[in-house]
Amino acid sequence: MDTEYKEKEKEVNVSNRNSSFNCKELVFRLLALSLTLVAAVVLGVDKQTTTVSLTLVPSLPPVDLPVTAKWTDLSAFVYLVIVNAIACAYAAISLVLLLVTRGGNKLVSLILLMLDLMMVVLLFSAIGATGSVGLIGYQGNSHVQWEKVCNVFDKFCHQVAIAVFLSFAGSITYLLLILLAAVTLHNK
């Protein structure tokens, strides 16, 4: 009786582990979807208009010029938005595929794992690009006479920083998916 109970407990544990691993992957993909979506939106609506007063001629009062900073001004930001959009779409597709196959199809799981890694590469490269360009905007670069921009466009720069952090969280989620797959393979 005791051994029977122990066997049944083991069965339940194994089935729980299988379904809980499936659940964890679902949760991670949902998290990646939401994080990349919010990152793309936050950077995609980033626009700030301020007035800069220029003194053209010393005798006349300074002229107020409106200057606008949009996310399309820098190609690194455009790259980040595109990559986040791709990662979001992929998260949606992989979520659907996972729900349809319930983790049973080995080939689909393998392909999803390989594509997860591609998403990690794309997201990290976009974060690197936006981070370095944003750093130039924040600090300027005296050696090449590139002036800082973030003292004028502070709200714009804050939104860029938020988008970078969200993309970083999204890429960490994709890394966790790979870690999860490796741990699952190890335990089998």
Added chain:
Amino acid sequence: MASHDTTTPPHATIEKPLKSSQLPQQYKGSWGPALDVALRMFLFATAIVAVIIMAASKQTKLISLFPGFAIPLEAKFTQSPAFIYAIAALSVACLYSIITGVLSVFALMKPGGSWTKLQFHFVILDALLLGIVAAATGGAGGVAYIGLKGNSHTNWNKVCDKFGSFCSHLAGSIVLSLVSSITLLLLVWLSVYVLSKKLARG
């Protein structure tokens, strides 16, 4: 792999495993281990060449303000934090490829299937390093693109028309670091494939 467990003959344990012809029976004829070591050596090669090219990219130009007076202007990789990070990340990749290459070869020499166990750890570590190198590639690429084209919206003027040799060195280094990240990607794909094949068989 579990189906043909090797029972090594008694004299094999005293032999010193030196050549690849003395690989344990289970790895003979399988291309996975050879490809793994080859990719790691390739990663080492591309990473170290990228580091060397970027480090040797310094260019000095004499800008003459008025006749008889010239100031030297220098362009080197230390002027941008993105390039400093790129060199650091590629050096780490270089060191990592040596260490894991040696570990992989040692695990292959030992009979007993420890190489496939090592691949579990390699998947995670390779993926982490892939993220780091990809960020370095992206960062250096972003800054170099601005240096090449300039940016009219932020009034950042282009640099590459004055410092052509500096820019071509940087371009070579960035291309090589892209190749390194693709190599790391292939390494993780290979490890995942080998592990899934092991599961299918065993």
